[in-house]
Amino acid sequence: MNNRSEPRAMAALRPCLALETIANARDLGGLAASGGRRVAHGKLFRSANPALACAADLDALHALALDIVVDFRSPGEKSAAESAFGQRFQWLAVPVLEGAMAMDVLMPRVRASTAAQMHAFMVEIYRDFPIRYRDAFGTFLRHAEAGRKLLYHCTAGKDRTGFASLLLLGALGVAQDDIVANYLESNHWNAGFNERMLAGASHHGVSAEAMKPLLDVRPEYLEASMDAIVTAYGSVEGFVGDHLGIDLDRLRGHYLEA
Structure with a gap:
């Protein structure tokens, strides 16, 4: 990230929620934010x-x-077996990357790509987040602005969820190093799933090398989002406050400890 320090090493992982079957589940509480809060x-x-x-x-x-669960997945990533979840929780669909992450679209791309091409694909996705999908992420942030107790997710909880966290935590005044460190924790919490996917890649005609950039989170991915925001809007706070119209003081009043 231009003129920004390297992310700190992940020496002390923040604990995941104690869940058996929901991966990469974390409470954002405790992160240092604006005004020493x-x-x-x-x-x-x-x-x-x-x-x-x-x-x-x-x-x-x-x-x-x-109060609400925000789902960034597209319809092609869902299954009929998930309907019971929607009966139990207020579950809001805010699709991002509609179609691009469906397996029938994604797997042919991976089969035809090198590791370098998949890395470039992921960088481009992140560059697009604040430009092509600003309305979707604005919807998410308006629910946060209303002070709702919320869970937000995508499929692996790393890319769309990671970018949403960049916006939310940046608006709360969390330092960039801490935002990146939180983002990179997905590599740890998804490690078992990623290893299984890489081990089985050849059965789908995919090389593990080409699959790995899709499964990882990498600092340069989030850097692409951040650079796009800085170029177009000046800063995360400017993007969220001025261009998405979110009241930053109200947001901080809801989610920062006094």
């Missing part, structure tokens, strides 16, 4: 897809008293 615990959660969770995990989510 911290993000409040128990109000903002991020995760991979929770909709096929076991009964115990669904009960644990229910106990969080969530």
Whole structure:
């Protein structure tokens, strides 16, 4: 990121939520934010897809008293088996990358690509987030501006969810190093799933080398988003406050500890 320090090493991982079947599930509480305050615990959660969770995990989510669950996946990433989740939670679809992440679209691309081409594909996706999908992420942030206790997710909880976290945490005044460190934790929490995907890649006619950039989160991915925001809008706070029309003081009043 231009003129920004390198992200700090992930020596001390923040704990994941104690869930058995929902990957990459985390409370954003505790992160240092604006004015020496911290993000409040128990109000903002991020995760991979929770909709096929076991009964115990669904009960644990229910106990969080969530006001809304925001889903960044497109229709092609969902299944009929997820319908019970929507009956139990207020589940809002805010699709980002509609069609691009459907398996029947994504797998042919990976088969035909090198690792370098898939890396470039991911960088371009992140560059597009604040430009092509500003309305979708604006919808997400308006629910946060209303002070809702929310969980937001995509499929693996790393790319669309990672960019949403950049906007939300940046608006709350969390330092860029801490935002990047939080983003990179997905590599740890998704490690088992990623290893299984790489081990089985050849069965789908895909090389593990070409698959890896799709599964990883990398600093240069988020850097592409940040550089696009700085170029077009000046800063994350300017993008969220001036261009998306979110009241930053109101947002911070909801989610920062006094």
